[in-house]
Amino acid sequence: MSRFKIIYTILLLLALSLFFGIFFGLGYPEIQKANYISTYCTIDDKTISSKYCCYKKCNYCNTANAVAPICTDLKSQWNLLSPETCASAVLANSSLSNVCPINDLKGECDDGYYCCSKCCSTCTSCSNSCSSPGSSSSCSTSCVSYSCNCSCCNSTYHRSCQIICPTCYSAVLTMSYQKDDKSSYIPITTNITVEYRENLNGAEQFLAKYPISSTIQCFYSPKDPFKVLLNVQLTVKTWVAVGITASFLTIILMYGTWYLFSKNATIFKDYKYRVLIMEIALWCGTIIPPLLILIDLIPFTNGKILWTLAVIFIALGWAPIHTITCMKTRGWRFISAFAVTIITFILPLTIFSTFSIYTLNMNLYTSMLILAIIIPLGINIIMFLLWDFCVIKCRPILIL
Numbered sequence: 001m002s003r004f005k006i007i008y009t010i011l012l013l014l015a016l017s018l019f020f021g022i023f024f025g026l027g028y029p030e031i032q033k034a035n036y037i038s039t040y041c042t043i044d045d046k047t048i049s050s051k052y053c054c055y056k057k058c059n060y061c062n063t064a065n066a067v068a069p070i071c072t073d074l075k076s077q078w079n080l081l082s083p084e085t086c087a088s089a090v091l092a093n094s095s096l097s098n099v100c101p102i103n104d105l106k107g108e109c110d111d112g113y114y115c116c117s118k119c120c121s122t123c124t125s126c127s128n129s130c131s132s133p134g135s136s137s138s139c140s141t142s143c144v145s146y147s148c149n150c151s152c153c154n155s156t157y158h159r160s161c162q163i164i165c166p167t168c169y170s171a172v173l174t175m176s177y178q179k180d181d182k183s184s185y186i187p188i189t190t191n192i193t194v195e196y197r198e199n200l201n202g203a204e205q206f207l208a209k210y211p212i213s214s215t216i217q218c219f220y221s222p223k224d225p226f227k228v229l230l231n232v233q234l235t236v237k238t239w240v241a242v243g244i245t246a247s248f249l250t251i252i253l254m255y256g257t258w259y260l261f262s263k264n265a266t267i268f269k270d271y272k273y274r275v276l277i278m279e280i281a282l283w284c285g286t287i288i289p290p291l292l293i294l295i296d297l298i299p300f301t302n303g304k305i306l307w308t309l310a311v312i313f314i315a316l317g318w319a320p321i322h323t324i325t326c327m328k329t330r331g332w333r334f335i336s337a338f339a340v341t342i343i344t345f346i347l348p349l350t351i352f353s354t355f356s357i358y359t360l361n362m363n364l365y366t367s368m369l370i371l372a373i374i375i376p377l378g379i380n381i382i383m384f385l386l387w388d389f390c391v392i393k394c395r396p397i398l399i400l
Helices: 005-032 069-078 081-089 095-099 200-208 236-263 275-296 303-330 332-358 362-385 387-399
Strands: 039-051 057-063 108-110 114-130 139-155 159-164 167-180 184-193 215-220
Touching: 005 236, 039 069, 039 081, 039 200, 057 069, 057 114, 057 139, 069 159, 108 114, 167 200, 167 215, 167 275, 236 275, 275 303, 303 332, 303 362
Parallel strands: none
Antiparallel strands: 039 167, 039 215, 057 159, 108 159, 114 139, 167 184
């Protein structure tokens, strides 16, 4: 495989990973929120809950005490405890205080095996290059040194770490609403919890916005009525990131198709702009329209506008192919071929398709959709298959 293909494959895999990772990790959860149903909730109660959010901090290569507990066990044990319970135990001098994460000295733990440093040998790779074959005087040797045969030369089987447990806070809203169940209203009471880590002030400011007994707009999941959100707005940063990764992926794919079209023969092989024309037909006329239609699945979007744009992209994307086909097969000039493309392809397709998209009458919708397909197809079949026959047969009649 050539260096170009290797680099292109790596870039393509990287672009695919970034796009799908950000889309399904950040974008898709927000799309799911679009299906939530709007209603009004009453704030019944609000509180701030606290918990330990323990994490591990390790020394470079110190060995833990022989009686130190395993790090994962100690972290799990402390995360289950409540800061309020531990504070009360310390004040009451209870035996529970001996297992609470009050004193950092009790946080030492054994994290198991750890390689502190690696030792490597130095290897050398040399290559010869000659400016002209068979000429030893113009040859040169270049050598590159690199690390090889690496192995761990300093390690410990009981690495010393510390479990540190700051107190984290969550703002909790208890709210109720009436779920519309077609024939009746079902009272639902649920909680909304917002994590603020160690920011107690942030949790207090959040709760200050929602007085008890106040009514606010909220959104509940149709699949799980106890899952309630305060807003379902799309996050700008998320969709900017999705757009950037999608653009990066599109550019790489477009370059790949450009390369393939440049290397392979087509019906427009001798035409000057054949690669550009086929690129436009592939992306504007074939790939982008289905993507626009897929975006219609997101409830926030205007489906009719997206369908209209898809039709316009199809018409304009395939217009150059239609024009050049007229020029190559009929021998027409560009102006004549482009005029025929507008009259027989672009206008019928866009006009009748747009009528079918925006009409509310199903009979008219079906009729317009059939015309959007039949008229361009019929005219072009007649023009390309029967043109020579009509010219030969009809010219004497027209002359008379």
